Amino acid sequence: MNDLCPVCGLKFEREEGYFMGALYVSYAIAIVVLGLFMLAWHLLLPELDLEWDVLLAVAVYVPLMPMVFRYARVIWMHFDRSAWPEPPREADRE
Numbered sequence: 001m002n003d004l005c006p007v008c009g010l011k012f013e014r015e016e017g018y019f020m021g022a023l024y025v026s027y028a029i030a031i032v033v034l035g036l037f038m039l040a041w042h043l044l045l046p047e048l049d050l051e052w053d054v055l056l057a058v059a060v061y062v063p064l065m066p067m068v069f070r071y072a073r074v075i076w077m078h079f080d081r082s083a084w085p086e087p088p089r090e091a092d093r094e
Contacts, residue, residue: 001073012077019073021080026072033068034061 004011037057041048
């Protein structure tokens with residue numbers, strides 16, 4: 001990940017542990033996606049047990065984890081910038 005935005009010079013990781021909030025976003029995305037996958041498996045294959053629905057949902061979700069990781073950080077940064085707006089400082093551009 002870049003240290004600074006190549007367009008506006010915003011420092012991405014403003015402090016140690018800045019992206020801990022992205023873990024909550026990632027968790028919420030995972031719950032929604034896994035729930036939808038489990039519902040899809042249950043509707044497509046109603047004779048399968050719940051354990052198999054969960055296993056299949058996780059197997060389909062695992063390749064999506066890098067994408068969820070990236071977008072959780074993006075969503076967290078957008079939330080942070082909208083909740084606590086501040087213009088980029090000159091010290092952040094160095």
